[in-house]
Amino acid sequence: MGKQPKFCIAHIAMNTAGEAEARDITQLMQTAFGISSQEGAKSYITGNVIEVIKGGYLGTNGHIAIGTPDIDAAVAYLEGKGLRFDPATTEWDENGKKIVYLDHELAGFALHLVRKELK
DSSP: SSSOOOOOOEEEOOOSSHHHHHHHHHHHHHHHHHHOOEOOOSSETTTEEEEEEOOOOSSSSSEEEESSOOOHHHHHHHHTOOOOOEEEEEEEEEEEEEEEEEEETTEEEEEEEEOOOOO
């Protein structure tokens, strides 16, 4: 199974009914808590750890992103613990594998690994 890789919560994402609901949630978080946000094509990133999806995506309620510096090592380690991944959800960039989702939900949330440098 090898040495346990480092992991962290990278972000939590919530699905919404669409653009208007995503905007309303983001504005509420800004007004109530003073959390800044950035708008992207498919979501708002609020406070660097909350993603408000403009509509649905994987997961009934949203998804939880688990950061790890080496996705391939993390996948091998977790598969050794009996977890399975959906290869159709793998996304790549110029540095290799960027994200991959587990093949099932946890309490209505999809779970994915995302490459993230950790200290």
